[in-house]
Amino acid sequence: MPEVTYRQALHDTLRDEMLRDENVFLMGEEIGVFEGSYKITAGLLQEFGAKRVRDAPIAEEGFVGAAIGAAMLGLRPVVEIMTINFILLAMDQIINHAAKIHYMFGGQSRVPMVIRTPGGGGQQLAATHSQNPEVWFAHTPGLKVVAPSTPADARGLLKASIRDDDPVLFLENLALYNTKGEVPEDRPDDVLPIGVADVKREGSDITIISYSRMAAVAMHVAEQLASEDGIKAEVIDLRSLRPLDRATIVDSVRKTNRAVVFEEDWRAYGIGAEVAATIQEHAFDHLDAPVRRIAAAEVPLPYAKNMELAALPTGQHLVDAVHATLDASGGVRGNGRSNGSKGQRSASRG
Amino acid sequence: MSKKSDKTAAAERPAKGATRSAGRNGQAERAEAKAKQANGTAPKYDLRNVSESAETLIGFYRQMLLIRRFEETTGEMYTRAKIGGYCHLNLGEEATIVGTMSALELRDYVFTNYREHGYILARGVDPKLIMAELFGKEAGVSKGRGGSMHLFDVESGFLGGYAIVGGQLPPATGAALAITYRGSDEVVLCQMGDATTNIGAFHESLNIAQLWKLPVIFLIVNNLYGMGTTVERASAVAELYRKACAYDMRSERVDGNDVLAVRDATRRAVEHARKESLPTLLEAVSYRFRGHSVVDPARYRPEEEVKHWRNLDPVMALAHGLREAGLIDEAGIKQIDDEINAIVVDAVRFADETPAPKPEELFTFDYATDVPNVDRSLPGDHTGITQDG
Numbered sequence: 086m087p088e089v090t091y092r093q094a095l096h097d098t099l100r101d102e103m104l105r106d107e108n109v110f111l112m113g114e115e116i117g118v119f120e121g122s123y124k125i126t127a128g129l130l131q132e133f134g135a136k137r138v139r140d141a142p143i144a145e146e147g148f149v150g151a152a153i154g155a156a157m158l159g160l161r162p163v164v165e166i167m168t169i170n171f172i173l174l175a176m177d178q179i180i181n182h183a184a185k186i187h188y189m190f191g192g193q194s195r196v197p198m199v200i201r202t203p204g205g206g207g208q209q210l211a212a213t214h215s216q217n218p219e220v221w222f223a224h225t226p227g228l229k230v231v232a233p234s235t236p237a238d239a240r241g242l243l244k245a246s247i248r249d250d251d252p253v254l255f256l257e258n259l260a261l262y263n264t265k266g267e268v269p270e271d272r273p274d275d276v277l278p279i280g281v282a283d284v285k286r287e288g289s290d291i292t293i294i295s296y297s298r299m300a301a302v303a304m305h306v307a308e309q310l311a312s313e314d315g316i317k318a319e320v321i322d323l324r325s326l327r328p329l330d331r332a333t334i335v336d337s338v339r340k341t342n343r344a345v346v347f348e349e350d351w352r353a354y355g356i357g358a359e360v361a362a363t364i365q366e367h368a369f370d371h372l373d374a375p376v377r378r379i380a381a382a383e384v385p386l387p388y389a390k391n392m393e394l395a396a397l398p399t400g401q402h403l404v405d406a407v408h409a410t411l412d413a414s415g416g417v418r419g420n421g422r423s424n425g426s427k428g429q430r431s432a433s434r435g
Numbered sequence: 436m437s438k439k440s441d442k443t444a445a446a447e448r449p450a451k452g453a454t455r456s457a458g459r460n461g462q463a464e465r466a467e468a469k470a471k472q473a474n475g476t477a478p479k480y481d482l483r484n485v486s487e488s489a490e491t492l493i494g495f496y497r498q499m500l501l502i503r504r505f506e507e508t509t510g511e512m513y514t515r516a517k518i519g520g521y522c523h524l525n526l527g528e529e530a531t532i533v534g535t536m537s538a539l540e541l542r543d544y545v546f547t548n549y550r551e552h553g554y555i556l557a558r559g560v561d562p563k564l565i566m567a568e569l570f571g572k573e574a575g576v577s578k579g580r581g582g583s584m585h586l587f588d589v590e591s592g593f594l595g596g597y598a599i600v601g602g603q604l605p606p607a608t609g610a611a612l613a614i615t616y617r618g619s620d621e622v623v624l625c626q627m628g629d630a631t632t633n634i635g636a637f638h639e640s641l642n643i644a645q646l647w648k649l650p651v652i653f654l655i656v657n658n659l660y661g662m663g664t665t666v667e668r669a670s671a672v673a674e675l676y677r678k679a680c681a682y683d684m685r686s687e688r689v690d691g692n693d694v695l696a697v698r699d700a701t702r703r704a705v706e707h708a709r710k711e712s713l714p715t716l717l718e719a720v721s722y723r724f725r726g727h728s729v730v731d732p733a734r735y736r737p738e739e740e741v742k743h744w745r746n747l748d749p750v751m752a753l754a755h756g757l758r759e760a761g762l763i764d765e766a767g768i769k770q771i772d773d774e775i776n777a778i779v780v781d782a783v784r785f786a787d788e789t790p791a792p793k794p795e796e797l798f799t800f801d802y803a804t805d806v807p808n809v810d811r812s813l814p815g816d817h818t819g820i821t822q823d824g
């Protein structure tokens with residue numbers, strides 16, 4: 086299988102879907118002539134023309150709403166919001182309209198549209214340009230929200246999102262665009278189901294639940310925990326935040342009896358809160374220790390590098406949380422080893 | 436609902452036989468008499484030199500009267516708690532509605548705000564199904580899921596009442612984009628209130644529509660108020676059609692009480708959209724006979740103003756004009772009245788008798804494309820996990 090970047094996977098998938106279905110068109114700021122703020126749409130204007138790759142004025146409410154109307158008439162707009170921070174200008178159209186139209190009008194109109202947008206901090210872009218408000222969308226019935234962490238998942242879920250007849254928020258991450266991974270050769274059926282989590286790594290000692298960039302970090306951490314400490318961590322990449330695949334989470338925790346949630350959004354009312362609530366509802370008797378949540382500190386993200394680092398979750402936080410959870414529950418069964426020496430291990434990437 | 440303080444409501448009459456509220460019958464006649472007193476004559480609409488066929492004009496009258504009676508009855512049903520939520524009536528705006536809707540074809544699309552009962556009626560949707568929606572019934576146009584503010588009928592291209600001020604403008608603009616995308620020549624009419632011209636979505640949508648040359652007519656129904664706020668207190672530009680100049684857009688203002696003038700102005704806008712694929716901002720000046728919603732006694736409006744506009748009542752004016760021009764006689768007027776009343780009575784009876792949606796159908800329309808792991812648990816349940824049963 087060829088290795089490609091997350092960026093390339095998105096680009097190629099958009100192109101494939103545009104070739105497959107002429108109702109698919111792209112709309113967003115700077116996606117055509119400028120080739121995209123993060124170059125996901127590079128070359129597509131040249132190939133498909135201005136009708137299919139439509140540069141929009143800086144009017145998020147206007148063009149996201151226009152995508153809704155176009156979708157109601159049967160087109161399949163794929164909207165790019167430059168970064169998720171700017172989506173706040175379009176919240177009325179997304180929450181009050183896209184998410185409502187199918188249900189509120191008694192199933193008479195579908196809204197088959199995708200909003201692609203990168204979230205994430207860590208680039209010293211400070212408070213207004215580093216947010217992770219995906220939970221606002223995941224909270225809202227009528228929307229679907231996906232957040233792939235690998236190029237292959239990005240491809241499979243973007244295809245699914247474009248072909249789905251509901252509005253889908255497709256969450257990307259600035260720090261993932263250059264990451265590489267194997268992507269299967271183009272097959273007409275390499276569509277991943279929305280609403281299904283992926284057990285990215287099997288393990289029996291503890292369950293790490295994550296998504297988007299943090300899931301990629303979690304995979305490195307799990308590898309490190311295995312090689313350095315012999316800890317077998319199971320990593321669940323949620324991939325879909327709405328619907329949330331609760332069964333996969335619960336099945337895993339019933340097996341490992343321990344769970345840590347690893348997320349880049351703020352902890353309060355975040356994705357991890359929902360995951361933890363689900364675990365206590367459905368696996369209460371199986372838990373050997375409280376569920377831990379690693380999440381961003383509750384501040385508007387500061388600019389200074391050292392301050393930004395202090396606020397964001399890292400692999401080291403996850404390493405420490407895994408050890409703390411194991412300690413709290415009497416260590417890893419089987420080898421009986423307890424690992425309390427926090428902070429001495431090398432920090433994981435992230 | 437404060438019936439007592441609702442002074443303006445006195446002039447409206449529930450459809451005869453549609454309700455059992457005998458106390459309100461005859462009030463319209465009294466108001467008509469009062470209007471005559473104030474003006475010295477009934478509301479006027481001179482049709483003597485109009486070339487329009489009697490058939491068309493009488494057709495307009497029928498539609499306007501249907502809206503009038505339907506809305507009066509809706510207000511009545513609301514006070515009887517048959518209708519819940521917010522409920523905004525089109526009383527007084529009948530000529531604007533019938534004038535605009537008659538300039539469209541069935542293949543065209545209509546988006547409106549939440550004051551939309553009349554528009555969907557004028558699109559030819561069965562009044563029974565509209566009343567059923569107001570009553571919260573499964574047979575309603577939105578299956579009882581939308582209510583008064585969220586009517587929808589895909590068959591007639593009525594693509595929704597929208598209850599967030601300005602919310603309908605971007606989707607209407609996008610529908611027009613879809614029309615140009617597929618290269619067909621339908622047009623979109625997007626209705627809104629005067630106060631809606633102050634919101635961001637209005638400006639973004641007008642800019643996009645002109646920039647991308649989209650076949651959409653933005654219709655402002657200027658009924659002088661957004662809730663209790665006059666146009667002058669909310670908009671730096673009181674002649675609302677002039678806001679189009681910021682976008683180099685064609686615009687026009689028309690007397691919203693003059694059904695033919697409205698029809699003709701809409702036709703010009705439709706032509707501009709269909710032939711040139713360009714938008715128009717059309718402002719129709721009319722008046723809301725009652726409060727903002729059924730429960731608003733509208734005390735903020737000067738009595739003189741209300742009286743002035745009541746004297747211009749478009750439904751009475753058209754009836755008067757038809758008679759004066761010899762296009763219809765008393766018997767003809769009476770016959771239409773009886774027919775319309777019967778339609779509204781039927782609508783209420785149907786809405787009353789037809790069943791409510793089943794609670795088991797709570798999740799029926801949650802997603803258009805089903806996916807795994809949708810949580811369909813009820814408020815008292817743990818979050819749903821399919822395999823847990």
Ligand SMILES: Cc1ncc(C[n+]2csc(CCOP(=O)(O)OP(=O)(O)O)c2C)c(N)n1
Binds near residue numbers: 601627727
């Ligand atoms: C965004 C938003 N803000 C406030 C409201 C509450 N609201 C409902 S109708 C209305 C006034 C709108 O007036 P106008 O646009 O003139 O329409 P009309 O009711 O006169 O038809 C307001 C403030 C709302 N529905 N949506």
Ligand SMILES: [Mg+2]
Binds near residue numbers: 628656661
């Ligand atoms: Mg108004």
